[in-house]
Amino acid sequence: MTTTTEENYLKAIYHLSSRHQKSVLTSEIAGSLSTTSASVTDMLKKLSDKNLVEYERYKGVRITRKGEKVALSIIRRHRLWEVFLTDVLKFKWDEVHDMAEELEHVSSDELVKRLDSYLGYPKFDPHGDPIPDTNGKVPANGQQLLSEMTSTGTYVISGVNDHSPAFLQFLEKKGLVPGTVFSIMEIDGFDHSMHIEFQNRKSTYISKEVSRNILIKSHA
Amino acid sequence: MTTTTEENYLKAIYHLSSRHQKSVLTSEIAGSLSTTSASVTDMLKKLSDKNLVEYERYKGVRITRKGEKVALSIIRRHRLWEVFLTDVLKFKWDEVHDMAEELEHVSSDELVKRLDSYLGYPKFDPHGDPIPDTNGKVPANGQQLLSEMTSTGTYVISGVNDHSPAFLQFLEKKGLVPGTVFSIMEIDGFDHSMHIEFQNRKSTYISKEVSRNILIKSHA
DNA sequence: AAATAAAATTAGATTAGTCTAAAATTAGAA
DNA sequence: TTCTAATTTTAGACTAATCTAATTTTATTT
Known part of the structure; x- marks a missing residue:
């Protein structure tokens, strides 16, 4: 097709x-x-x-609607395979993109269905991206860009916008992986760099370049 | 490459x-x-x-040696994916061939390595075909063609030569799946059809056409 | 050993995807 | 609003893989 x-x-x-x-x-x-x-x-x-x-x-x-359906079905496969690669085969989140890029073109719908079921119907991939369902519906996720935040508060990292291994490895090193809870302590008026603090009281600084590529949700 | x-x-x-x-x-x-x-x-x-x-x-x-190495690496991938599809995703043995045919071309060696480890280093695929190791060594399996047997005796079905869904479904219906133990009761001199008996005393007849495509090992 | 049948190869096209370089169109600036 | 610069499209060519039809080679049979 x-x-x-x-x-x-x-x-x-x-x-x-x-x-x-x-x-x-x-x-x-x-x-x-x-x-x-x-x-x-x-x-x-x-x-x-x-x-x-x-x-x-x-x-x-x-x-078109038709083209979007195709795109969403490929994106669904890509993200399900990424979950498989990290959760089942224990790859790191910065290693899975290229493999998923190949696996997403394997054409069996039944395979995708079984994979989804085997993985427990995950809603998000390892980078926090939502996994479209069979009908192409993308779960709403209430994510916001960290760079858009204007006031202090406590948040959870839920995803990224830049999927390059280099950026992901940088985040890993800084401890900024999905699921991490942190508070914005101060936002610099000049360069929009942020001072953030983790739950263990350790803190670090994040440039706008970086916060522009981090997705967050507010922490319960 | x-x-x-x-x-x-x-x-x-x-x-x-x-x-x-x-x-x-x-x-x-x-x-x-x-x-x-x-x-x-x-x-x-x-x-x-x-x-x-x-x-x-x-x-x-x-x-050539070089070409054989490539072929064996593809065959290795194919058979490992078949094990994954049947053992993990619970597909039937007659459903996995076409999917494995696509999956075998996904190029990451690390992926194959992890898959192998995850599956517990299987030595045979669901059809009884041996899985070549990383160096292209194919495990010896002592398999023989059922049609080559000339005397009565007790055997285990270990594989097939015809991988078509039609043949596999036929075997399934007759109860002739890998692992099945049976005895050859009589071989007809005229058409080489075989009268075989299962461990539960039930028996059936097999034409040369069929026995030519069944691999067996002698039963311990 | 010549004739013929079968198999394999070449010649010439076709399709999908790509490229460079040239031409056409659009949009922004003077 | 005319000119210029940037973008986009076309034209023409290339590679990988395929096909049909014609030709060449091999093998068989008389």
Whole structure:
């Protein structure tokens, strides 16, 4: 039905769409997939012919309901495999992305169903990203960006926006993994760096660069 | 390094090689992969350039040490995933082949290593096929073809040669699954059909067509 | 040993995905 | 509002894998 390459384009377009309301630009897609605008244009025509995106020359592209369903099903598989890799095979959260990137294209729906059941129907992947259900519904998660916080308070780390091994390893070292509870002690007015304190009283500083990529929930 | 298609050709050539000593013929490969001889010829040149096979025009092909290593590593992955699918996700033995066919091409060696460890280092897959180790060693298994037996005796079913869902479902219905203990009561001189009896005294008849595809070991 | 049948190879196309370089279009600036 | 710069698209070519049809080679049979 859809090739692996088409699936990767749809995933990229879906992710870029959710970052802003406007149409997704050819160059954005090219950037995100490390390919050329020429290749993207070709693929957009193909996806448009299959009614997976609405595409108008020079005007960028919007994903259709049908395309979104495909994208969400791939994202569901990706995140379920990430849970499998960390929870069952004990990989670290910074090691699973590339493997999940391959596993997500294995096509059996029954396999995904059984995997989901075996894992106990997880709602979030190891990076805190919500796992869409079979119908493409994404669980609401009340996550906010740490960088958007303007006042002190106590929070739990629930996810990340940057999934690169480098960033994940940095967070690991600083003790900023999902589930960690911390309080914002002070926010610097000049560079928006934050002074935060953990439950064990240890504290550290976080730059805006970092807080921009950390997702949190308020702590009960 | 190797593409999925190249891996599938190497697997086919490896399997065909083990059926006879001679070079593998272009048409055998085409038949086994449901493709044309023309396509096979093209691919043989490519594999030969990569030193994965020894190929001489019109003379058929032999797999090299290097090609065999690749084939065995794919076969290892395939069989480990089959164990995962049956033992962990509870699929039936006649359902796992196509999924394993896709999973075997996921490239991470570390993933295979962890999977192997998680499954408890199994030596055989659900169809009784031996799982090659990391170095490409295939465990000796003392298996024989049921159709080769010439005298009465007691045996255990240890595997099959035909992996098609139709055949596996037939065996399931007849109670001829791996692990089943039975005795050969009589072999018909005319059509080589066998009268066999199970431990619970029930008995059945097996045609040569069937016994040709059942692997057995002698029962302790 | 020549004729013929079977098998294998080559020639030439096709499809999916990609690229570079050139042309077209849009949007921002003077 | 015209010009310029940035973006996007087209044109043309390449690689991997495939096909059909034609040709070549091998093997068999008379």
